[in-house]
Amino acid sequence: xxxxxxxxxxxxxxxxxxxxxxxxxxxxxxxxxxxxxxxxxxxxxxxxxxxxxxxxxxxxxxxxxxxxxxxxxxxxxxxxxxxxxxxxxxxxxxxxxxxxxxxxxxxxxxxxxxxxxxxxxxxxxxxxxxxxxxxxxxxxxxxxxxxxxxxxxxxxxxxxxxxxxxxxxxxxxxxxxxxxxxxxxxxxxxxxxxxxxxxxxxxxxxxxxxxxxxxxxxxxxxxxxxxxxxxxxxxxxxxxxxxxxxxxxxxxxxxxxxxxxxxxxxxxxxxxxxxxxxxxxxxxxxxxxxxxxxxxxxxxxxxxxxxxxxxxxxxxxxxxxxxxxxxxxxxxxxxxxxxxxxxxxxxxxxxxxxxxxxxxxxxxxxxxxxxxxxxxxxxxxxxxxxxxxxxxxxxxxxxxxxxxxxxxxxxxxxxxxxxxxxxxxxxxxxxxxxxxxxxxxxxxxxxxxxxxxxxxxxxxxxxxxxxxxxxxxxxxxxxxxxxxxxxxxxxxxxxxxxxxxxxxxxxxxxxxxxxxxxxxxxxxxxxxxxxxxxxxxxxxxxxxxxxxxxxxxxxxxxxxxxxxxxxxxxxxxxxxxxxxxxxxxxxxxxxxxxxxxxxxxxxxxxxxxxxxxxxxxxxxxxxxxxxxxxxxxxxxxxxxxxxxxxxxxxxxxxxxxxxxxxxxxxxxxxxxxxxxxxxxxxxxxxxxxxxxxxxxxxxxxxxxxxxxxxxxxxxxxxxxxxxxxxxxxxxxxxxxxxxxxxxxxxxxxxx
Ligand code: DGJ
Numbered sequence: 001x002x003x004x005x006x007x008x009x010x011x012x013x014x015x016x017x018x019x020x021x022x023x024x025x026x027x028x029x030x031x032x033x034x035x036x037x038x039x040x041x042x043x044x045x046x047x048x049x050x051x052x053x054x055x056x057x058x059x060x061x062x063x064x065x066x067x068x069x070x071x072x073x074x075x076x077x078x079x080x081x082x083x084x085x086x087x088x089x090x091x092x093x094x095x096x097x098x099x100x101x102x103x104x105x106x107x108x109x110x111x112x113x114x115x116x117x118x119x120x121x122x123x124x125x126x127x128x129x130x131x132x133x134x135x136x137x138x139x140x141x142x143x144x145x146x147x148x149x150x151x152x153x154x155x156x157x158x159x160x161x162x163x164x165x166x167x168x169x170x171x172x173x174x175x176x177x178x179x180x181x182x183x184x185x186x187x188x189x190x191x192x193x194x195x196x197x198x199x200x201x202x203x204x205x206x207x208x209x210x211x212x213x214x215x216x217x218x219x220x221x222x223x224x225x226x227x228x229x230x231x232x233x234x235x236x237x238x239x240x241x242x243x244x245x246x247x248x249x250x251x252x253x254x255x256x257x258x259x260x261x262x263x264x265x266x267x268x269x270x271x272x273x274x275x276x277x278x279x280x281x282x283x284x285x286x287x288x289x290x291x292x293x294x295x296x297x298x299x300x301x302x303x304x305x306x307x308x309x310x311x312x313x314x315x316x317x318x319x320x321x322x323x324x325x326x327x328x329x330x331x332x333x334x335x336x337x338x339x340x341x342x343x344x345x346x347x348x349x350x351x352x353x354x355x356x357x358x359x360x361x362x363x364x365x366x367x368x369x370x371x372x373x374x375x376x377x378x379x380x381x382x383x384x385x386x387x388x389x390x391x392x393x394x395x396x397x398x399x400x401x402x403x404x405x406x407x408x409x410x411x412x413x414x415x416x417x418x419x420x421x422x423x424x425x426x427x428x429x430x431x432x433x434x435x436x437x438x439x440x441x442x443x444x445x446x447x448x449x450x451x452x453x454x455x456x457x458x459x460x461x462x463x464x465x466x467x468x469x470x471x472x473x474x475x476x477x478x479x480x481x482x483x484x485x486x487x488x489x490x491x492x493x494x495x496x497x498x499x500x501x502x503x504x505x506x507x508x509x510x511x512x513x514x515x516x517x518x519x520x521x522x523x524x525x526x527x528x529x530x531x532x533x534x535x536x537x538x539x540x541x542x543x544x545x546x547x548x549x550x551x552x553x554x555x556x557x558x559x560x561x562x563x564x565x566x567x568x569x570x571x572x573x574x575x576x577x578x579x580x581x582x583x584x585x586x587x588x589x590x591x592x593x594x595x596x597x598x599x600x601x602x603x604x605x606x607x608x609x610x611x612x613x614x615x616x617x618x619x620x621x622x623x624x625x626x627x628x629x630x631x632x633x634x635x636x637x638x639x640x641x642x643x644x645x646x647x648x649x650x651x652x653x654x655x656x657x658x659x660x661x662x663x664x665x666x667x668x669x670x671x672x673x674x675x676x677x678x679x680x681x682x683x684x685x686x687x688x689x690x691x692x693x694x695x696x697x698x699x700x701x702x703x704x705x706x707x708x709x710x711x712x713x714x715x716x717x718x719x720x721x722x723x724x725x726x727x728x729x730x731x732x733x734x735x736x737x738x739x740x741x742x743x744x745x746x747x748x749x750x751x
Contacts, residue, residue, distance in 0.1 A: 022148075022150075022151040023035060023036040023150070023151040023172040023173075024036070024151045024153050025064075026128070027064055027065055030065040031045055031046040032045040032046075032055070032065060032066065033128070034064075034066075035153060035170055035172040035179055036172060037174070037177050037178055037179055037319075038060075038173065039059060039177055039321070040058070040060055040172075040177040040178075040179065041056060041057075041058065041060045042056070042170070042179045042317075043055040043057070043066055044096050045067060045070055047070065049088035049124075051081075051088060051095060051096075051122075051123065052095070052096035052097065052125050052155055052157065052168065053093055053094055053095060053096060054096050054204040055067075055070050056069050057203055057267070057317075057319065058265070058319060059319075059321050070094070071093070071206065072088070072089070072092075072093065073092040073286060074092075075089040075091055078090065078092070079091070079103025080103070090104040091103055091104055091105050091106070092288075094288070094290075095109075095123075095202065096155075096168060097110065097123055097157070097183070097202055098202055099111075099121045099122045099123045100112075100119055100120065100197075101118075101119055101120030102122050106284055106290050107280060107290065107292055108197065109197070109201075109202040109294070110123075110183075110185075110195065110199060111196045111197035111297070112164065112193050112194060112195055113193070113194035113196050113301065114161075114162050114193055114194075115192065115193070120161075121159045121161075121162065121164070122159055122161075123157045123158070124158060125157050126157055126165075128155050128156060129154045130151065132148065132150070132151055133149075133150060134180070135152060135169065137182055137311050137313065137314060139528060139529065140272075140313050140525070141272050141273075141314075141528060141556045141557075141558075141560065142182070142272055143171075143178075143272070143334060143335075143555075145171065145173060145338055148174070149173065149174055149175065149338075150171050151172050152170065152171045153171075153172075154168070154170075155167065155169075158188075162189050162191070162193050163187065163191070164193055165186040165188045166183060166185055167185075167186075168181070169181065169183065173334070173338070176318075176330055176333055176334050177318055177319050177320060177330050178317070178334050180317065181200055181315050181317065182200055182311065182312055182315070183198065183199075183200055183311070184309060184312075185309060185310045185311075186307075186309040187304035187305065187307060188307075189306065190306060192305050193304050194301045194302065194514075195302040195310055196297060196300065196301045197297035197300070198295060198297075198300075199278070199292050199312065200293060200294040200295075200312045200313055200314065200315040201269065201291075201292070202291065204288065204291075205288060206288060208231075208283040208284075208288060208289040209230075210230050210255060210267075210281070211228060211254070211255050211256075211259070212228055212229075212230055212252060212253070212254055212281055213225060213226070213227045213254075213584070214226050214248065214249070215248070215249035215584060215585075216237070217247065217578075217581075218246050218247060219246050219551075219568065220549060220568050220569035220602050221569065221578070222551070222567050222578055222581070222582070223249050223582045223584075224578070224581050224664070225580070225584065225664050227255075230281055230289055232283045234280050234281070234283075236279060237252065237280075238276070238279065238298075239277050240276050240299070241276070241503065241551075242467070242502055242503030242506070242520060242523060243274060243503075243547055244274050244275070244551065244552055244553070244556070245502075246548065246549065246550065246551040249553065249554065250270065250277045250293075251269065251270045251585050252268075252269045252279045252281070252293070253268045253584070254266075255267070259323055259324055260323050261324050261662075262323045262703070263323045264323050264324075265319075265320065265321055266318075266324050266326070267291075267317065267318070267320075267327075268317070268318040268319075268328075268330075268331060268585060269291065269318075270315070270316045270318075270554075270585050271293055271315055271555070272314040272316060272339075272554075272555040272559070273313040273524070273554065273555075274524055274527065274528075274552055274554050274557055275295070275520060275523065275524035276296035276298070276300070276521075277293070277295060278292070278293070278294060278296040279291075279292070279293040280293075294315070295312065299506070300517055300518075300521065301517040301518070302517075302518050302521070303514055313556070316334065316555065318330045318331055325703070328585060328659075331586070331587075332583075332586075332656075335555065335558055335587050336587050336589065336653075339555060339559055340558055340559070340590070341535075342539060342543075342562060343542075344542050344562045344563075346653075346654075348650070348653065349562075349563060349620045350381040350382040350493075350494070350542070351380050351381045351621055351622055351645065352381065352383070352622035352623070353371060353375045353380045353382070353383055353384065353622060353627060354386055354496075354594065354622060355367075355368060355371060355384070355385060355626075356386035356624060357570065357596050357624040358371060358624070358625055358626035358627075359626065360388070361387065361388040361393065361395055363385075363409065364409045365410050365411050365412055365416070368385060368421075369417070369420050369421070372421045372424050372426055373424060374628050375426070375627050376426050378627065378638040378642070379638065379642040379643075380426070380623060380642070381426060382426055382427035382428065382429055382493070382622075383427075383428055384428075384429035384431070384494060384622075385417075385428070386431045387433070387498070389405065389406055389409060389410055389430070389431070390402055390405060390406055391403075391406060391441060391442070392406055393406060396464055396465075396500075397438065397440060398440035398441060398464070399441050400436040400437055400438040400465050401437040401438060401443030401444065401468070401479075402438075402441045402443055403479070403482035403485070403486060404482070404485070405486075414486065414489060415489055415490040417490075418490035418491050418492065419491070428492055428493060428494070429493060429494025429542070430494070430495060430496070431495075431496045431498060432483060432498065433497075433498040433499065433500060434468075434483060434497065434530060435467060435468055435470060435499055435527060436465045436466070436467060437450060437466050438464060439461070439464070440464075444466075447475075450472070450475050451468065452503060452505065452507065452508065453466070453507055453509070454506070454507035455509075457505050460504040460505060462501035462502065463500050465501055467501060467503055467523075469519075469523070470522070470525075470527055471508050471511060471518075471519055471522035471523055471525075471526055472510055476530050480530060483534065484537075487534075487538055487541070493540065493542065494541060494542045494543075495534070495543050495544070496546055497531070497543060497544070497545050497561070498547065498548075499546070499547040499548070499552060500548045501548075503520070503523070506520055506523075507519065524556075528556070531560040535561075542563075543562075544561055544564065544565060546564065546592070547565075549566070549568035550564065550567045550578070550582070553582060555586075558590060562589075563620045564590055566578055566582055566591045566592050568602065569600075569602045570595075571600035571603045571605050571607070572611050572612045572616075572687075573605060573607060573687075573740060574600075574603060574605075575593065575615050575616075576615065576663045576670045576689070577664065579618065579619065580659060580663060580670065581664075583657060583659065588618050588619060588652055588653075588657055588674075589619075589620070592620050593615065593616040593617075593619025593620060593621060593622075594621070594623055594624035595609070595613055595616045595622070595624070595641070596623075596624040596625050597624075597625040597630055598612075605740075607740040608740060608742070609633070609634045609637050609641075610637065610641070610742060611740050613641040613644065614742040615742070617644065617649075617652070618652055618674070621649075623638070648744075651674045651681060651682075651683050652674050655675050655677065655682075657672065657673070657674055658672060658675065658704045659672050660672055660673060660701075660702070660703060661686075663689065668688070668689050669686065669687060669688050669689055669698075670687045671684065671685060671687070671700055672685055673703055673704060675705060679704070679723070680748070680749040681746075681747065682702070682711070682747040683745075683746055683747075684744065684746075684747065686733055686743045687742045688738075688739070688740070689740065690739050691736065691739050691741075695735060696734070696735045697732045697733070697735065698733045698734075698735075699729070699730040699731070699732055700731055701727055701729070701730040702727050702731065702747075703727060705723035705727055705747070706723045707722065707723045707727060708723065709723045709749050709750075710723075710750040711747040711748060711750060712747070712748060712750050713746065713747055714745075714746040714747075714748060726747070
């Protein structure tokens with residue numbers, strides 16, 4: 001109980017007005033809700049005209065009534081409720097969930113098409129419910145929390161004329177600066193309604209003095225950081241590719257202009273969804289900012305017949321008053337504790353060797369066994385057989401959908417291969433691309449109508465393949481049974497689930513005309529359905545997601561797989577930017593990262609084997625090379641590299657991550673740290689991208705240590721330095737000879 005003037009009960013409906021459960025307080029007199037998450041408050045109020053209005057989001061406040069903060073700016077010549085009572089000017093009121101067509105000319109959060117063919121809608125408060133814990137979102141990934149870990153507010157609202165019920169769902173986390181939001185729609189009216197937009201969050205900012213940080217890129221260049229100040233008009237990122245995409249990640253941070261890793265305010269928004277999305281900051285005529293995030297409404301509509309409902313996926317909102325670094329660490333903690341599931345959630349992942357860059361499609365049983373034999377001698381724990389083991393697949397132009405073994409390549413069958421690998425003391429993993437169908441496949445011959453397509457239009461190929469219509473249960477059932485046949489036939493302990501093309505000609509052969517525009521979302525729901533089935537039926541299997549590298553590195557996927565392949569670019573230097581950008585909101589423990597051979601297959605660069613190891617070591621770690629062919633010196637280095645990974649993995653997986661260098665600003669070096677939660681141990685890594693003349697020493701300030709504690713670096717136990725000295729004065733990184741060099745330092749608390 002944090003505020004004495006409120007009554008405390010655990011679960012209340014609004015018939016018990018004036019009550020609260022843990023972190024959510026309702027002040028009935030002021031019609032004000034205060035959601036308290038760790039050091040953060042989020043405040044909303046039912047304005048006199050019945051609209052839920054936004055009051056505050058930021059550092060935690062103790063006050064009971066902050067009504068004075070509600071912006072009721074008068075705005076002549078724009079529509080208002082009750083004409084001139086000056087209570088709610090629609091074009092300036094900060095709405096919690098803005099509607100369309102009644103005089104708010106900013107971008108709406110939702111929009112409908114009613115039985116008259118009109119889009120006007122509005123949203124007014126009806127009642128609310130506060131309770132401990134967090135509800136599941138049916139069929140969708142979402143963060144989870146126990147009853148004592150979070151509190152939820154459900155704000156029941158309506159669009160009176162259409163009979164649409166809109167429930168705004170907020171959850172405040174007790175121990176993290178996190179508020180989540182989602183929205184539930186239910187048609188309580190007599191007539192059908194189409195939702196033509198159903199975003200998941202809207203946050204109104206009282207000024208526009210922010211920079212927008214986004215994670216953008218392309219294939220092999222995912223999640224590079226861009227930062228630009230907000231300006232009048234609309235700044236947005238989105239995807240209409242059917243997946244979250246290489247190009248834009250479903251993440252945005254709005255940060256104060258002065259924000260760095262350590263200081264300033266940062267608001268992070270991450271969409272727990274793997275399909276089309278939209279995220280936009282709009283600067284209004286009065287220099288306020290409205291932020292929106294949700295499913296992209298371009299080509300979206302969802303029919304709600306009487307009694308039907310729709311759930312808009314979750315947006316995670318993180319607040320930090322200690323810079324971008326703290327925002328990232330909050331996301332990391334949230335995802336490690338409240339999103340990732342399964343047996344590997346808190347475990348070290350097996351060190352794998354994947355044959356993709358080693359052989360591409362050119363392998364057979366013997367080749368894989370040769371790799372496994374050598375790998376097992378060096379301490380590698382799992383062989384992953386990548387693309388090319390099924391149908392008659394010798395290149396990327398056939399066989400997707402034919403999930404049976406290509407006997408010509410895997411002589412003796414899959415079980416024989418897996419048994420042989422197991423005999424070497426190694427686990428076995430396998431690659432699937434379950435959402436795809438090749439025109440040259442048995443499956444396409446039997447079921448051309450299973451491909452997503454628009455009648456009468458030519459299908460566009462991409463990587464010689466089409467996409468299966470996952471809105472269809474029969475299609476999902478078929479792929480499921482094919483996958484089961486494989487998984488039940490051999491001791492498979494890992495799956496790499498790949499997805500290598502974006503959607504085009506989006507149409508389904510089974511959906512009725514008025515539901516065709518539901519396909520984009522139904523496709524994603526279908527993918528989630530199959531992933532849920534596979535992960536619950538085979539809980540021992542470690543699932544790694546992948547999409548042409550990192551095109552589906554999103555929180556939706558993290559709900560099903562504790563790790564995601566970060567990028568097809570395995571070059572250690574390119575990876576600095578990719579992994580730095582990814583760490584803005586995703587934990588390093590989830591980043592698929594491997595040591596590959598040189599010259600690197602994507603950029604042709606040669607880097608020291610040790611540097612490749614140090615960069616991959618802060619991800620899931622593994623190898624992507626032909627271990628029978630690499631230089632002897634590299635092979636000899638593997639056992640030591642594995643020992644190093646093992647030594648630091650707990651720290652990397654569970655510790656706090658601090659970015660120290662910034663390769664986006666200075667491409668000559670990078671550095672980062674992992675500090676244990678009790679601050680008794682820290683790993684510091686330094687990468688010199690380019691050697692520099694006449695720079696004898698370089699002082700780098702460490703982060704995250706306890707200033708009062710004393711630490712020594714493992715190789716020099718005599719020299720004990722305070723956390724204060726290490727963080728305020730720094731350490732000297734001597735002049736390192738050569739490009740692409742790396743150093744690691746291990747600090748241990750001196751007791
Ligand atoms: C794209 C992935 O990112 C690669 O690692 C590899 O699995 C190929 N697909 C196989 O086709």
